[in-house]
Amino acid sequence: MNTLDGVMVIGLTGQTGAGKSTVSKVFVQNGFRLIDADAISRHVVARGSHCLADLQECFTDRILTPDGELDRQVMASIAFSDHHKLEMLNTIMYPYIMGEILRMIHRFSQQNHKLILLDAPTLFESRADDFCDLIISVVAKPELRMQRIMERDHISMAAAKQRMEMQLTEEFFRLHSDTVLENNASFSELRDAAQELSAKLICYYETEYGAFV
Numbered sequence: 001m002n003t004l005d006g007v008m009v010i011g012l013t014g015q016t017g018a019g020k021s022t023v024s025k026v027f028v029q030n031g032f033r034l035i036d037a038d039a040i041s042r043h044v045v046a047r048g049s050h051c052l053a054d055l056q057e058c059f060t061d062r063i064l065t066p067d068g069e070l071d072r073q074v075m076a077s078i079a080f081s082d083h084h085k086l087e088m089l090n091t092i093m094y095p096y097i098m099g100e101i102l103r104m105i106h107r108f109s110q111q112n113h114k115l116i117l118l119d120a121p122t123l124f125e126s127r128a129d130d131f132c133d134l135i136i137s138v139v140a141k142p143e144l145r146m147q148r149i150m151e152r153d154h155i156s157m158a159a160a161k162q163r164m165e166m167q168l169t170e171e172f173f174r175l176h177s178d179t180v181l182e183n184n185a186s187f188s189e190l191r192d193a194a195q196e197l198s199a200k201l202i203c204y205y206e207t208e209y210g211a212f213v
Contacts, residue, residue: 004109006209009116009131010201013123014138014173016163017145017152019183019190023138024119026194030202033113035104037097037120037128044096045070051096058088080162094126101128115205124168124176136197137173138190140183 010032014020028034044051047068055063055070059078065071079086101118108116123129140148142164149160174180179197183190 004105007105007109007114007116008133008201008205008209009105009118011123011129011132011135012117012119012138013121013135013177014181015140015145015170016121016167017148017160018138018140019148019181019187020119020121020138022183022187022190023136023181023194024117026191027117027198030195030198032115032117032198033108035101035108035116035118035120037101037118037122037126040097040100040104041093044093044100049096051093054092055089058092059085080159080166083166086166090122090125094122098126098128101131105131114209115202124172129176134179134201135177136179136181137177138181138183139170139173144184 010027012020012024012027024034024036045055046052047070052070055075059075063071063075063078075089079089101120105116105118108114118128118132120126120128123132123135129135145164146157146160149155149163150157153160181190181193181197
């Protein structure tokens with residue numbers, strides 16, 4: 001749980017392909033300030049960064065493009081092929097990502113933005129759930145997720161399955177979340193559920209702390 005007075009951090013996570021980005025958009029539209037862990041993960045491995053240098057030392061130059069950027073496709077193919085390599089990748093990246101998340105929470109608080117959504121696919125793995133007052137997970141049936149991942153990332157069924165198998169189980173998300181949103185129907189239904197949930201959280205916050213900015 002975060003220790004900043006009057007700040008409520010909502011952790012948003014879930015299975016890949018379940019529809020987390022749809023929920024995130026609804027919360028942002030309703031006034032939550034967004035911390036996008038995916039965007040942060042791209043930022044911390046920018047060319048010339050300390051994090052990229054650490055990755056290069058661990059995985060060699062094969063993860064770099066000719067112009068010195070991280071080759072994300074190569075990195076993903078390495079990490080998602082082996083649990084040990086994925087763990088190595090996460091061990092290197094998480095401290096950089098966590099540091100930036102903390103800085104953003106403090107920055108928003110100083111700007112008097114008190115309702116924050118932390119959108120993080122690896123919320124639990126990175127221990128970023130420690131910063132959260134409440135955790136929402138989005139889940140969906142495996143066959144639906146498979147199709148969505150293939151269409152979203154333009155990858156094969158085998159590659160999509162490999163990514164799904166590297167994630168935490170649905171049971172884990174259900175056991176460790178305060179609220180679970182299921183996305184087994186239409187995305188419009190998911191948006192409606194997210195709208196209702198965000199409204200409840202805003203109402204709760206205003207009851208406890210007063211109006212938020």
